[in-house]
Amino acid sequence: MIAVESVEKQFAGRKVLSDLSFTVPDGQITALLGANGAGKTTCLRIITGLLRADAGRVLLGGVDVAVQPMAARRQLGVVGDREGLYERLTVVEYLSLFARMQGLTGASLKRALESVREALELDDLWLRRTRGFSQGERMKVSLARALVHRPQHLILDEPTRGLDVLAARLLRRTLLRLRAEGTTILFSSHVMSEVSELSDRVLIMAAGHIVGGGSPQELMRISGCDNLEDSFVALAYGAAADKRREALA
Ligand code: ATP
Numbered sequence: 001m002i003a004v005e006s007v008e009k010q011f012a013g014r015k016v017l018s019d020l021s022f023t024v025p026d027g028q029i030t031a032l033l034g035a036n037g038a039g040k041t042t043c044l045r046i047i048t049g050l051l052r053a054d055a056g057r058v059l060l061g062g063v064d065v066a067v068q069p070m071a072a073r074r075q076l077g078v079v080g081d082r083e084g085l086y087e088r089l090t091v092v093e094y095l096s097l098f099a100r101m102q103g104l105t106g107a108s109l110k111r112a113l114e115s116v117r118e119a120l121e122l123d124d125l126w127l128r129r130t131r132g133f134s135q136g137e138r139m140k141v142s143l144a145r146a147l148v149h150r151p152q153h154l155i156l157d158e159p160t161r162g163l164d165v166l167a168a169r170l171l172r173r174t175l176l177r178l179r180a181e182g183t184t185i186l187f188s189s190h191v192m193s194e195v196s197e198l199s200d201r202v203l204i205m206a207a208g209h210i211v212g213g214g215s216p217q218e219l220m221r222i223s224g225c226d227n228l229e230d231s232f233v234a235l236a237y238g239a240a241a242d243k244r245r246e247a248l249a
Pocket of ligand 1: 011012016034035036037038039040041042043
């Protein structure tokens, strides 16, 4: 389980996350929605340990990411922007490097590499250097890197951005399979159809905190709308407008 507890974050004196608290249960897919600038990436970066919160804490399976970063990293896979590939390495060299950094060696390393090669259909890319890879190819390699050590928790920031239909499908299929295996999945997205298809729970962020949460059906009921997009607009933008009015009062 991921637990975000009373997290605060400012940049240059400007509050970006404010008393942010939520949990992400095991074996479920949770989507994080919010307008541009709502604070989703900042929140995900704090969960993954890339940024430090000013206050509050994040627990991954009970491990505080700021206090025991190495132990947290062992049970975490991250798919962020897809720019971090080492372009001189082939896919298999790149994945081996990351798998070794997670402590895998010998037969277990071999098994882990075979498993991601098969699951993510990497045969054609396996021996290619990653320089010049397309968006979809980069996504596959990033996802393989995130999964090679079979983490309990998987965090993805807008994972289908820029992907073609087949690559997006492969990603969705992979997430559904991982959920069935019990993985804890949190992803951000602006694509309502994929959020509806994948998510057990949806968290809506506005102005740095959670303004609504529940299954897609629950959010529709709460907002009185008959589709997720309208529910999102009602909850996210209604809440943002309320906050702006509060700030001006
Ligand atoms: P989007 O949907 O556009 O990706 P987001 O919800 O992921 O948006 P964040 O990237 O978390 O939003 O940004 C939240 C706010 O924090 C924005 O106003 C952004 O400009 C600001 N911000 C984020 N990182 C920094 C930084 N390193 N320095 C200054 N401001 C930042």
